[in-house]
Amino acid sequence: MAAPVSSVGKPSAERPPFSSTSFQKKTRSKLISIPGTRPSVQNGQLLVSTGVTSLDYLLGGGLAVGTVLLIEEDRFDSYSRMILKYFLAEGVVCRHELFVASAQDNPDDILQELPAPILDDVAIHKPVEQPRLSCEPQDNLDAMKIAWRYQNLPKVQSALASSSRFGHYYDVSKTMEPEIRQAAKCHRFYLPEHPTQSSTTHSRMIESYSALLKSLQEVIHREGFDLSTPMSMSRNILRVGLHSLGSALWNDDLSCHDDPMHSHALTTFLYGLRALLRSSLSVAVVTVPSHLIQDQALMGNITRLCDNAIALESFKGSERETNPLYKDYHGLLHVRQVPHLNCLASQLPDHKDLAFKLKRKQFSIERLHLPPDLSETVSRVSRGELAGAAAVASACGSGTSGNKHLDF
Template sequence: MKSSFVRKREGNAAADLGTRSGVHNETLISTGLADLDNLLGGGIRLGTVVLLLQDALTPHGSTFLRYFVAEGAACGHTVHWAGASRPLASALPQLAKPRSHTARKESSKETADEEIPQLRIAWQYRRYIQRQQLQQQSGLPALQEDTAMSGIPALPSSMGRLTSSPAKGDTAAGTSKDWCHQFDLTKSMEDCGTRTAHLECRQYTGPQALDRLVADVQHMVDTLGRTRHDSASPSASRPPAPLQGPASIGRLAIEGLGTAAWRLGVPAPEQSRLLLLASTKIRALLKAALCSAMITVPAGELEASAVARLELLGDAVIVLEAVREDSGIARMISDGNSCCGLLRVQKSWQSSKGAKALPQADVHVIRHKRRRLAIEVLQVDPDAEAAEAERANKKSITASLLCSGPPQANTPLDF
């Protein structure tokens, strides 16, 4: 008897370039930084919003946003980059060009051609003699010789599989998709990459800036592919031919939402209300579309109540903090010179879904790795921690001596 059970699928969204399926059959896109993808459980789910709360001294929110936009441009996604000042496509990092597998294959082939054939044959005979001696000592029957190839004995079956089977890079060439490209922060993206990408950079300032932002997000969502939950709903404003392929996946990047540079021209309470209203509309638009958003929020410039409500609207919240050179953390961590910030995953959609708990480490370190950023778990150097404890102990002893008499005083008044 045939079963009527049919496994539900999310359509063919995961087959598009730049997306992959998650643990619970959700579609994920990369942030452009592999370390950040790992913290978020593999990437950003489509239809979600990631908030980056940063202080006034942390520029890494903009760097993560550049990673996010550059990844979308490299994958061919539709990207809308918004800010108080017009974002420049030249600020995106250049796609790193690792050494291709073809170049490595040609190099190894040239090296093999330079070898002396006689030495290679002698090496094979030596291995054959050693194998025969081991078999005689162990009492095992000798392997059959292959005299078809100029009298040279055949290699073991395991070696034959290694030498004859194609490399994984060859089998996946042209068929496997790139996930989380590598970028060089020291170089700007080439003009050809920004021209061919579906990238739109917009400036939003003035009293109607938030309304225009919501309208542009609505227009972008209408051009993207829809999820299966919303495919049956009629929409008069939807274009008859939506985008196909990687361009049907959207990315929304908003830099410094609600800063003074937006010049909304309203008091602080009204500004907070407008920000919450616009954020709610944007989240509702993205929830039914194949699009995700990354928004940087200056937590120090907004009211505490507004920041708390924005955290509730965000599906994932990441807090970025600066590190002072004279702080205790900078003195106790290893390689403090490369440390440039702290990162905390304050909220994630995984905890509510039950897919995966938050990272065990509460605090992560942002480091400069030559041409890229790296996120590592905060690890305290034992020697530095002991030195810090000894320094604190000396301070307490000095304070006690200043506030009391000498150590061998007979009475409290004996100085």
């Protein structure tokens, strides 16, 4: 999995001269080559990684450029915020530009909390001049004995400024070093800093949303992410992260009332966002506190105006946290919607019972299964009562409770 997929974004001149084989990768020059992207195998869409490798797999290889990923927040917004940070950190490592908007925390705070990338085989634009650790000379002495063919390969791709690999792993316990972080260009939108002038021209959208949309459009035009602008030499991807849309801090009353006054504000904004993204080289992740929104039909409309939609359901604070059935996981993940883009059939996931767990170096999404019951007191259902208990046995995970009597 960690094999670098660097050939996507590299011109063929960079290929090492000793590659004697005639088997060469077919390069399509008309594809836009941007580091950190790859074309989809299914429909040729340009994909970017979300920063979570297993989420990429779930979404059919990655997020297509020009689409929106909706994340329904878990109750304490801890894991959805984590995915948003992964998404932004991946952008920093791939040298994409960022656009971060929030009404709650300052975007700078979000950026400071980005997890540190684990870069074992890919060099990054770190100041290399500083003295390396003592493991460096030891590496040189330790000549590779098994894979002698690879001896002449350059150790690190130091020529490449940014990592063109697709998808990275991150260490959650550390934050990203400021040098790496500041190398990426970042645009911020912090709602309290944008005084909203009360204009009555848009009855459908609240001022905060239209200010956000306007600011995003300005960035897209100014920095040349527009697809309509002439092909310049360097194209880049704009990653848009919008935090907690629909919450009360965006002056939205979706989550406050049963019958909100601005019930069409968020859907109209998402329609405008889709229009903006489809005509530019940008990709967005939006988190919405869906558990606060009472109206399920409204939530369905919001989902349909995004392309991908996943929902996180954390066990934190619920009685499931202590349930032995879920002891391996931190929460459940529901796939609400997969996109149909430029093709009739969408890439459907194999199954929909998914759970996630956050490890130190990886956010992994797995198929939910029962843990093996290895304790000594485990009760095996004897053959006689199997018929009666068959229906219950599959549903009840904590089988250690009863049935002391044994027939033999």
